[in-house]
Amino acid sequence: MQRVFPFFLEAAWVTILLSLLTAILGLVCAILGTFARLSRFWALRMLGATYVSIFRGTPALIQLFILYFGGPQIGIQLDAFEAGVIGLGVNVGAYMTETMRGAIISVDKGQAEAARTLGMSRWQAMRSVILPQAMRLMIRPLGVNLNTLVKSTALVAAISVVELTYTAQRYIGSTYKPFEMFLIAGVLYMIIIYIVGLGVAWADRKAQLH
Amino acid sequence: MSDQKPFIDIRHAQKSFGTLEVLKDISLQVDRGQIVAIIGPSGSGKSTLLRAINDLDPLTGGEVWLEDKQINKTLPHRQYEKHINEVRQEIGMVFQHFNLFPHLKVRENVTLAPKMLKGLSDDDANALAEEQLTKVGMIERIDYYPSQLSGGQKQRVAIARALAMKPKVMLFDEATSALDPELVEEVNLVMKKLAEEHMTMIIVTHEMSFAESVCDRVLFMDQGVVVEEGPPEVIFRNPKSERTQHFLRNHLAAAG
Numbered sequence: 224m225q226r227v228f229p230f231f232l233e234a235a236w237v238t239i240l241l242s243l244l245t246a247i248l249g250l251v252c253a254i255l256g257t258f259a260r261l262s263r264f265w266a267l268r269m270l271g272a273t274y275v276s277i278f279r280g281t282p283a284l285i286q287l288f289i290l291y292f293g294g295p296q297i298g299i300q301l302d303a304f305e306a307g308v309i310g311l312g313v314n315v316g317a318y319m320t321e322t323m324r325g326a327i328i329s330v331d332k333g334q335a336e337a338a339r340t341l342g343m344s345r346w347q348a349m350r351s352v353i354l355p356q357a358m359r360l361m362i363r364p365l366g367v368n369l370n371t372l373v374k375s376t377a378l379v380a381a382i383s384v385v386e387l388t389y390t391a392q393r394y395i396g397s398t399y400k401p402f403e404m405f406l407i408a409g410v411l412y413m414i415i416i417y418i419v420g421l422g423v424a425w426a427d428r429k430a431q432l433h
Numbered sequence: 434m435s436d437q438k439p440f441i442d443i444r445h446a447q448k449s450f451g452t453l454e455v456l457k458d459i460s461l462q463v464d465r466g467q468i469v470a471i472i473g474p475s476g477s478g479k480s481t482l483l484r485a486i487n488d489l490d491p492l493t494g495g496e497v498w499l500e501d502k503q504i505n506k507t508l509p510h511r512q513y514e515k516h517i518n519e520v521r522q523e524i525g526m527v528f529q530h531f532n533l534f535p536h537l538k539v540r541e542n543v544t545l546a547p548k549m550l551k552g553l554s555d556d557d558a559n560a561l562a563e564e565q566l567t568k569v570g571m572i573e574r575i576d577y578y579p580s581q582l583s584g585g586q587k588q589r590v591a592i593a594r595a596l597a598m599k600p601k602v603m604l605f606d607e608a609t610s611a612l613d614p615e616l617v618e619e620v621n622l623v624m625k626k627l628a629e630e631h632m633t634m635i636i637v638t639h640e641m642s643f644a645e646s647v648c649d650r651v652l653f654m655d656q657g658v659v660v661e662e663g664p665p666e667v668i669f670r671n672p673k674s675e676r677t678q679h680f681l682r683n684h685l686a687a688a689g
Contacts, residue, residue, distance in 0.1 A: 263510075331532070333528060333530055333532035334532060334534065336489060336528070336532060337526075337528065337532035337533075337534070337591075338534075338546075339489070339521065340487055340489060340521055340524070340525075340526040340595075341521065341522070341545075341546035341550070341594070341595070341598055342518045342519070342521040342522035342546060342550050342598065343518065343546060343549065343550065344514060344518055345514070347549060347550075351545060351549065352534055352545075355536045356534075356535065356536055359536075
């Protein structure tokens with residue numbers, strides 16, 4: 224038992240790194256997706272809506288499989304970790320797009336009207352009036368996206384990234400203790416998610432103090 | 434006919450939402466310094482008319498002019514945006530629900546647009562904010578957030594925010610309708626002060642006594658048309674139209 228522990232800690236580190244990179248990629252995708260969804264151009268709005276419906280409308284596992292196993296067939300060669308980050312990042316980006324868009328459109332319409340009647344452009348009103356208020360509204364739901372994201376990283380075990388879930392499975396063979404192995408993985412996930420939750424709560428508190 | 438053009442000229446304003454026609458060929462001229470009240474039952478189109486003046490609710494027919502500029506021009510998107518943003522700087526607007534920016538302090542609510550759109554320095558913008566907030570009696574609350582103010586105080590800050598752009602005309606869209614009765618007077622006083630300074634104002638209101646005491650002209654609107662217009666003493670004391678009489682009677686009864 225004690226001999227496997229260092230491997231679990233190493234795997235936890237991989238899960239953390241995976242979550243971090245995925246979150247960053249997801250946020251980038253979500254910012255682009257939100258711009259597209261709220262664009263005044265029809266084509267961009269369609270593009271954004273298509274992105275969201277494809278990646279929310281199919282299992283993340285299938286998306287990973289297509290990218291990792293199907294990718295080479297169309298000339299995309301990625302190692303398992305890269306495929307994991309890109310696959311999950313683009314996937315969580317679709318969810319975050321809807322979170323951000325939801326926060327922006329739930330800012331009272333009167334705010335944009337007041338800004339526009341003062342003579343601000345659409346973009347000026349967005350930047351200095353709508354977005355600062357939307358940011359406050361989106362921190363908590365983005366936290367939910369992050370929580371889901373950390374747990375989704377377990378999926379990349381299926382494409383052989385050596386993270387927590389994969390490591391647990393691997394040491395069942397040598398220890399014959401599936402209960403303990405998965406329990407260790409579960410506790411480590413919980414610790415990571417707890418820390419993420421603390422971070423989100425801190426950011427939310429900070430944002431609400433005007 | 435005088436060859437002096439009206440300050441604000443609304444010509445044959447028409448507005449439909451789908452098959453519903455909310456403004457039916459309305460024309461209205463307002464001279465510089467004039468104060469016009471628009472009264473009428475809800476759904477009569479009075480707010481829509483007011484919001485058409487700065488193209489917030491664009492008309493489906495007719496024209497709106499401010500001095501020698503047509504406001505509701507049809508232009509390619511970029512040109513229209515540039516045009517309307519310039520025009521709107523000259524037209525202050527005050528809303529029923531104040532629409533103060535809750536993430537900004539009172540001071541920043543007032544200085545935001547002048548800094549952004551007129552390039553005012555911090556010092557100049559602060560001096561401007563202090564001047565406008567003094568005028569509306571809110572200087573003591575300059576470093577408060579909107580959430581820390583009463584409704585009447587919020588509305589006074591909203592008026593200061595609009596005035597800071599040095600508009601040529603002020604539009605009031607039921608500025609006191611959302612206020613508790615005891616807070617109405619402080620906002621009315623600020624509007625009276627503006628009237629004394631000969632600010633051109635168009636006021637959509639349910640406050641008949643205020644309209645009577647402040648305005649030069651009153652328009653009574655119902656179902657998308659101007660039923661009757663004239664000086665307040667005529668509209669309120671001696672209305673010709675049956676519909677105006679009926680509305681005022683009901684209104685007085687409701688006001689108890």
